[in-house]
Amino acid sequence: MKKKTALVMKKSVTGVMLVSALGFVLAGCSSNNNGNSGSNSGASPSASAASTADTGKKSTGNFNEEGLPIVNEPVTLNVLTVRWGDMGDSFTKNTFLQDLEKNTNVKINWQVMSSNDWNDQKSVMLASGKLPDVILGDIAYGDSDIVNNSSFFRPLDDYIDKYMPNLKAAMEESPELKKISTFPDGKIYSLPARLPSRPLTQNQPVINKAWLDKLGLKAPTTVDELYNVLKAFKTQDPNGNGKADELPSSNAGDIDMFLLAPFGITDLRGNHMLIQDGKPVYYPTSDQYKEGLKWVHKLYEEGLIDPETFTQDNTMLTAKRQNPDAALVGFTYQWTPDAVFGKWSDQYETIAPIAGPDGKRYQEGDPDGLSYRRNELLITTSCKTPEVAARWADQFYTGEASIQNFWGAIGSAITKNSDGTYVLNDPPAGTSADAWYWDGSLRDFGPKYVSPEFEKNIKLDPSAGDGLKLEIDKLGKDDVTTPFPNVMYTADEYQELPQLTTDIDGFIASTRAQWVTKGGIDEGWDAYVKQLNDMGLPKLIKIYEDAYNRYQNIK
Structure with a gap:
């Protein structure tokens, strides 16, 4: 999960x-x-026990x-x-x-x-x-x-x-x-x-398959195809209610940053860092970020992104996704296709990553697994x-201990078969599997270790929950990019980071909103980069690079 x-x-x-x-x-x-x-x-026992x-x-x-x-x-x-x-x-x-x-x-x-x-x-x-x-x-x-x-x-x-x-x-x-x-x-x-049976992919592209079928369209594979599909969603009444109420894409508070994935922008850690050609890169000053925002501005300008994206909160977005009268949202990125759409969940399917202008597909995640x-x-x-x-x-660091502290005990949440495999039991009627696991186990929290070899013995239902995520993971796992690692910082760096990131991150977000809604990225780019440097960006990047180098040197 x-x-x-x-x-x-x-x-x-x-x-x-x-x-x-x-x-x-x-x-x-x-x-x-x-x-x-x-x-x-508090001392350890004597070695001469x-x-x-x-x-x-x-x-x-x-x-x-x-x-x-x-x-x-x-x-x-x-x-x-x-x-x-x-x-x-x-x-x-x-x-x-x-x-x-x-x-x-x-x-x-x-x-x-x-x-x-x-x-x-x-x-x-x-x-x-x-x-x-x-x-x-x-x-x-x-x-x-x-x-x-x-x-x-x-x-x-x-x-x-x-x-x-x-x-x-x-x-x-x-x-x-x-x-x-x-x-x-x-x-x-x-x-x-x-953790056991974790995917390689983070959120994946999800599209309204019912809308595609009604309009006679295929799932998009490139940014150009995605643009054409979103255009059709906007103009051809795919939900069939006779209203121009379709939202080809919608998010809350900012653009869906996954929309930049086709341009090579993936940010698993949420710190604006990615690994490119084996080196850490701060992407908000990169060419691919600039080109990605130009493309998103084109979508926004033509009404293919919800005009309330930058002003609505998650409550408003959920109301649109679960609108009781008709499905309203055409395209998004989600953990699984049934994650957020309520009664309309069966209309949505996960598709392969969208290829960018360079012809390559980039999927946010971790080649080592999100484990x-x-x-x-x-x-x-x-x-x-x-x-x-x-x-x-x-x-807690055995396979059986770990799965029991992730899903629930053997005999209740899990059945151990005579061949040494493990299957998850169905939750009680009226209870979701995920809620049942959290109710009966430590779930995500606490020490665990499930080895890759032990994972082979875990058999999950591919139509729901963790098993569904592993099934749709196959669509994008070969395209997962190497993320900036989960590094740690020194006490001095922890003192400096919030002082730098508060202003820098806020400036990046506000500038992004302006460029998406009003354009002008080419004219404002040089001044934007200069302002970031004046705000201490070189110092921030050095902190990230120092932490990265320390991490790489751990044996």
């Missing part, structure tokens, strides 16, 4: 919620009443360095995770998570926070300096949070080496896991994930038993 768009954070939070959050983080790491909680100093006579496993006091249980007497970890909106804590009933507690003797005190209030509560926690033992999920703390507060988070390199054989093996098999997790100081503070994530688990310096937390986290 495409990672969900973050909900708007509330600007304030009640005193009760703040006190509750502080009360939790001040609790620290707890143990059973007999005081056996592993290492109470003796073998226990009854289990044959290397142990230090209550802690077992290998095998299960992880501890002989129960230890409780306080684990905080953030969920979208009001999703709640139903995922904790996942059979895998419940069995993990029994098998490891590690009890989890879940603190489930809502993304609606998290921004304020996060600030309170960081200000207090007291955090829970473990933070799970990449929407809790981002790169800059960790870099700017690194004293609160444990470097995990030694723990991975000593206590996390599953993750260590995964990193050897998929080196990208280590690259995306290594911070600018060379240390790993957060654990990564590789890799970082910041999925942090062990804080408040935790007194980090070795226990590390071994607990390592239990």
Whole structure:
């Protein structure tokens, strides 16, 4: 599933919620009443641990360095995770998570926070300096949070080496896991994930097939063909209601930036950077960006782009896409063709990427797959038993553990067949598959690793959900461009980036709107580039290039 768009954070939070959050983080790491909680100093157990006579496993006091249980007497970890909106804590009933507690003797005190209030509560926690033992999920703390507060988070390199054989093996098999997790100081503070059965493509071109059929048209393959199709959608009443209400293309707040893909503009990271001929390029000053905007201006000038594109919000756009009387939108870019059109979803189909003026097709995505994530688990310096937390986290880095924490438990959401394959069960009546997965699992969040070999055993329905995305992925995966990598920045760079990007990005967006709606890009181009340079663009590009070079040098 495409990672969900973050909900708007509330600007304030009640005193009760703040006190509750502080009360939790001040609790620290707890143990059973007999005081056996592993290492109470936060240090790793001695390497000279003796073998226990009854289990044959290397142990230090209550802690077992290998095998299960992880501890002989129960230890409780306080684990905080953030969920979208009001999703709640139903995922904790996942059979895998419940069995993990029994098998490891590690009890989890879940603190489930809502993304609606998290921004304020996060600030309170960081200000207090007291955090829970473990933070799970990449929407809790981002790169800059960790870099700017690194004293609160444990470097995990030694723990991975000593206590996390599953993750260590995964990193050897998929080196990208280590690259995306290594911070600018060379240390790993957060654990990564590789999600199962992810596509290579991001949003793909989607067109109203019913309109094409009615007008006797074929799906467009080039920008010229797309222009002709959009023109026909505008002028020939394809929805058949006798009104000139068709919107060949529509978006909210800006043009659909995917419209620039035929010109080689793909921006997976949303930072105006792309990789061209193996080198990072800042595309808003490139020739292909200029030519792409000329083409989009032509579409806008002829009414082939919704005139309210730059003024409407997502609520207004959704109302148009799901207009109850007739389908109104002809062409867009979406994760799957059924994503946004409500009752009209069956009219839409995904098509292959549109070829640009150079005859080439460019599809936004990642040739390595949209599988890799970082910041999925942090062990804080408040935790007194980090070795226990590390071994607990390592239990998530197997194929079966990962799919159960992405879709739901085997026996409920997943069926394991006698031939070693796995299939997803149908959700309960009246429930969407995606909602069911989020309800019963950690879904996108938390540590996971599904190897390419294990993925071969996962059988998905190609007509819906994740299986549908993999099916339509075949249309564009060979055209996926290499994106600017998911780099990290130093503390100094994080200080400079917002100062530079706030003004620069705003100027680029406002200028783009002017050029699309009124034209004049040739006359204004040189002054535009000069203004960007005066605003500090060379300094911004250097930050991106330095981060890129650091990333490339990680071994």
